[in-house]
Amino acid sequence: MKLEHLDTPAALIDVARMQKNIARMQGHMNTLGVAFRPHVKTTKCIDVVRAQIAAGARGITVSTLKEAEAFFAAGVTDILYAVSMAPGKLPRALALRRQGCDLKLVVDNPSAASALAGFGAQHGETFEVWIEVDTDGHRSGITPDQDTLLDVGRILHENGVRVGGVMTHAGSSYELDTPQALAALAEQERAGCVRAAQRLRDAGIPCPAVSVGSTPTALAAAQLDGVTEVRAGVYVLFDLVMHNVGVCALDDIALSVLATVIGHQPDKGWAILDAGWMALSRDRGTSKQAHDFGYGQPCLLNGTLLPGYVVSGANQEHGILSAIGQEANADADANANPDTNAGTHATASPRDDITQRFPLGMKLRILPNHACATGAQFPEYHAVTPDGDSVEWRRFHGW
């Protein structure tokens, strides 16, 4: 279907940009001599993952067992479930392995390791487990030098579980914005994970896989000695947060939300869109970065950027597009400070041309803060080819 005929709001993937992003990451991994295991939580879309695999990806990373089930049903067998395993989820994991899925689980603590080993013994199943390593204090995992690392390794190894490797995610890379800082964190992530693997091996525990990654560190890494594979997710579409981190240009961003102008507040310089936070998501990831893009960066229907304009506010099904300097309070729906809000209204000078510049019915594309969050608001993407035609690509929802 042609773009101009799609109902709005709609989530668009620019296929040419997506393929360029896939080729860039896979090429970098090939140069570094490591395997690449894309994180499919970003798109939860079989069509996208097929393109990643066609480009050379080996296996996938998932964030939920529903993703594992759906991608296994679609023919992917090598799956890393990269969230520390809750004992209550073991029956679902067992069912996948019994069906022939090469599902790898993750733990980062002795309790989970014991529960997993006990469950495996009870059901006669040799699970494969990777141990999560904390290389940046960001979230979960065991730091490379903690005794707990070897404790967990031994619990698994001595109780019938195959220790398949170590994995880490330097998620704090999202907070950086210089090539030097990203390269330094990539090296920290690499070195910490390799060290954890070496400690396990030195203790007689096998550790074949050494898996690292986040989109910024994957792209910034100059060498990955000792690493066997890299994981990254958002690189496939990119977004405004990644642009601010410095790892993509605005015209690399392959995801946008198609929206229609449904009204105006000319005295305030606002055009009202039918894409609110339900479509754009509540993610305001750029709010604390050097360039705050509000709820998104507007572009023309053909993708041409509209510098000087921003989606400055959002209610559930309304977005407010305004010129920079005439912004609505970006959090107006939930919790704006009335004083600030009143001040904004009082000081904004009228922009009588907003109605002419963005007439009723005009369609725009909005680049989002965070591709993972915005995609999740939609049951499907519309994959757009260079000739402006589109096909529907379904995505999953829920757990």
Added chain:
Amino acid sequence: MKLEHLDTPAALIDVARMQKNIARMQGHMNTLGVAFRPHVKTTKCIDVVRAQIAAGARGITVSTLKEAEAFFAAGVTDILYAVSMAPGKLPRALALRRQGCDLKLVVDNPSAASALAGFGAQHGETFEVWIEVDTDGHRSGITPDQDTLLDVGRILHENGVRVGGVMTHAGSSYELDTPQALAALAEQERAGCVRAAQRLRDAGIPCPAVSVGSTPTALAAAQLDGVTEVRAGVYVLFDLVMHNVGVCALDDIALSVLATVIGHQPDKGWAILDAGWMALSRDRGTSKQAHDFGYGQPCLLNGTLLPGYVVSGANQEHGILSAIGQEANADADANANPDTNAGTHATASPRDDITQRFPLGMKLRILPNHACATGAQFPEYHAVTPDGDSVEWRRFHGW
């Protein structure tokens, strides 16, 4: 299914609390002598809306045509689509009316009114349109004293469109937190909408319906002279933002996210949950209110509040639960300020009891910032009865 057997994360509705919230709002409307038209965008769930109608609601309000189509298919015919009509959506609206749906549309500008009148004439359809009135400068609509109000009324009335009424939404009520301020805004909303209706009638344009509402103003209104109906949505479940606004107690909140403890960072005083922002949503509506609840307020499985604890950070599928004073940076995933983050880590004193207090596998219920946003992350609710049993209530997704 019993709560303890549900896979996590899961969205729970406490049915007893929901019924209490429905009875409270409907009782208040009955006392004020006005009809009540619930906004179903909060839950997009037929089971919830049946309970609202059973309690006395007359018609529903929707925020998307998909909601209109789904609820019409479920037997609801009196539907107000409360977002200014984009010309491109008129064919879908026409299809609904041709099937017998009493769908009312909304416009707030002459261009949309002309497009709608022209489309109706072209297709021989008498659309019913309500004119959106701006009573608080919050978003869209025409202020009661603008000439545009009568222009729009005349365009519709003189071109074969039935002007069914006026409607307004004082969305800025979400920014208030005292009974006095809410009562004053409720009166401002009422008076402005009644005045707009009177101006239309004085100009010879019929205006039978006068529709106002937001959850805070609906509950705060002391009299609604001249108003025919009220709309409100989030009251049915409530949330932490509404608690901070002052219109519900914490134990009125009927929506929670069931989560499991999947790990710990004892040195930081963190328990890691399997409910991240994909489950809780990215909505941080309380971040600028008097009490910031982070990504949510933890409760025991039985609903008992856990004061002193908060979900202080969230990644896509990880939540960080910590004691107040040991919070993670709530926006850690996307854009935390590294300096602040480092400071938080450095000053937090170890809490060795976090592992004992919240052991691996423990299930918790998290009260969310914003019920509309959190619900949308799930394909279904689990409606929980007082005996701890649950049934699945489906909800819609997309447009």
